[in-house]
Amino acid sequence: MMKSILTFILLLALPVIPAALNAWLNPNVPPWNPMQLAGGEVALADLLEWADDYILIDARSPESYQVEHMPDAINLYAGEFNTQIMNLLDVWSPERSIVIYCDSRQCGASEELAQRLRQDFQMENVFVLKGGWESYRTSNIVPSETTRPGAQRTGSLPTLNIE
Amino acid sequence: MSGMINSKTKQPGWIMRGALQAKTLLVVILAGLFVYAGIIKLIQPDTFLSDIESYRMMPYSLAWLVAFYLPPLEIICGLGLLLPQLRKASACILLLLMIAFIIAIAVAWGRGLNIACGCFGSSTEATNYPWLIVRDLLMAGGLAFVLHATLTRGVRQAPKGHKRTRHGDGGIRSKTTAGVIPR
Numbered sequence: 001m002m003k004s005i006l007t008f009i010l011l012l013a014l015p016v017i018p019a020a021l022n023a024w025l026n027p028n029v030p031p032w033n034p035m036q037l038a039g040g041e042v043a044l045a046d047l048l049e050w051a052d053d054y055i056l057i058d059a060r061s062p063e064s065y066q067v068e069h070m071p072d073a074i075n076l077y078a079g080e081f082n083t084q085i086m087n088l089l090d091v092w093s094p095e096r097s098i099v100i101y102c103d104s105r106q107c108g109a110s111e112e113l114a115q116r117l118r119q120d121f122q123m124e125n126v127f128v129l130k131g132g133w134e135s136y137r138t139s140n141i142v143p144s145e146t147t148r149p150g151a152q153r154t155g156s157l158p159t160l161n162i163e
Numbered sequence: 164m165s166g167m168i169n170s171k172t173k174q175p176g177w178i179m180r181g182a183l184q185a186k187t188l189l190v191v192i193l194a195g196l197f198v199y200a201g202i203i204k205l206i207q208p209d210t211f212l213s214d215i216e217s218y219r220m221m222p223y224s225l226a227w228l229v230a231f232y233l234p235p236l237e238i239i240c241g242l243g244l245l246l247p248q249l250r251k252a253s254a255c256i257l258l259l260l261m262i263a264f265i266i267a268i269a270v271a272w273g274r275g276l277n278i279a280c281g282c283f284g285s286s287t288e289a290t291n292y293p294w295l296i297v298r299d300l301l302m303a304g305g306l307a308f309v310l311h312a313t314l315t316r317g318v319r320q321a322p323k324g325h326k327r328t329r330h331g332d333g334g335i336r337s338k339t340t341a342g343v344i345p346r
Contacts, residue, residue, distance in 0.1 A: 007252040011243060015235035022205055023231050030209040030230070034223040038209060108213035115210065 034105065040114060042099060042127045044135050052125075054097040057088065059109040060133065070101065070136055078109060081116075092123070101129035101136070186312050190244050193305050197241030197257060205234035218271050236260075244309065254310040261303035268295050 023029055031038050047054075056073040058065050065075040074091070076084045092098070098117065102109040110128045117123045129135065204211040212230040216223065236256070243253030272292040 004252060007249060008255065011240055011249065011252050011256055012236070014239050015232055018205075018235035018238075019231040022208065022235070026206075026208055028207050028209045030212045030227065032224070032227060106213075106216035106219050108210075108217040111210060111213045 037130055040111075040127055041130045043130045044139055047099060047129065050097075052097050053095070054099050054127075055088065055091060057098060057100040057110075057113070058133075059100050059102040059107075059113045064103075064133075068137075070133070073101075076100075076113060078113065094124070097125040097127060098123060099127045099129055101132040104132045104134035105130065107132055186309065189305050190250070190309055193257075193302065193309065194241045194244040196302065197237045197244070201234040201237035201241060204230075205238065208234075217276065218267050219274075219276060220267060220270070233260075251310065251313045254306050254313060258303060258306040258310060261299055261306060265296060265299045265303065268292060268299065272296075 028039075037043060042050075056070055057076045058069045058073040059076060059078070060069075061077050062075055062080060065073075065077070069075070074084075074087050076088055088098075098114075100110040100114050100117075102113075110132060114126045114128050117126050208230045211234070212226055215221070215226040215230055221229070237260070240253040240257050240260075243249035244257070246253075269292075
């Protein structure tokens with residue numbers, strides 16, 4: 001019995017060593033501070049200053065997209081990927097950056113979509129909007145009606161009361 | 164019953180051999196699954212962290228620690244399943260993990276969250292909750308079977324004249340003057 005308990009504790013304690021090594025050596029270590037930008041992330045405030053042309057992608061469900069979305073964003077939901085990817089490919093060109101957002105910091109869908117676009121479509125300059133839709137909704141930026149999804153834009157989201 | 168133990172040779176019968184082979188195969192499959200799942204998550208802790216965060220069950224700092232601790236735990240316990248000395252504890256830990264995963268997925272489903280399971284690395288597919296739960300239940304069932312088989316190993320009626328002895332790996336084996344009956 002005692003031996004079983006010791007084995008149990010040993011197995012629970014042993015992973016601490018490779019976990020520490022991984023946190024030290026892995027190049028994909030996420031930041032300890034949730035507000036700090038990780039590689040491939042962009043903050044909304046920085047996005048507004050961008051001089052480069054970019055395409056906004058909404059990785060939320062089509063239902064959420066229909067209700068409200070960021071200006072000129074293209075909907076590209078994981079569950080509808082095969083049908084909606086054409087909307088992106090129609091407007092994408094190698095010199096254009098891509099910025100993806102989902103619900104919030106915790107959603108994960110934008111990060112996974114970014115990874116898929118980088119790996120499967122060899123797209124470079126794919127970024128994730130830190131904080132996602134929540135960061136946009138809670139900012140002073142007023143959502144506007146989308147008329148031309150994927151339209152050319154250079155950091156000029158319709159804004160109001162930006163300090 | 165000749166299927167269980169051959170009365171002439173005292174060797175395990177075909178039923179016993181079949182059960183042993185099935186158990187061995189199950190252990191190898193489960194070990195492979197956990198090692199594979201662990202390695203994928205170990206390589207990409209940032210993606211795994213965002214998967215954990217999508218469940219919205221813990222603060223960021225705790226999710227960060229879990230993102231680094233869980234993958235090596237899965238790998239070590241997966242490998243532990245292959246070693247008779249560590250099988251019981253490994254199966255116990257992994258079974259508890261699977262129960263926690265099932266609860267987490269069920270809660271996320273109930274809260275209407277769109278989670279990335281994170282079980283086997285990143286997935287861009289829409290969340291299929293019933294499939295996730297069924298898959299985890301199958302794995303939990305397999306682990307429960309392995310754990311039960313490990314705990315009850317050798318605790319069967321020894322043939323007359325045989326002495327049951329406890330071994331270092333926790334198993335109890337029937338022993339004669341000719342040696343240990345292989346299991």
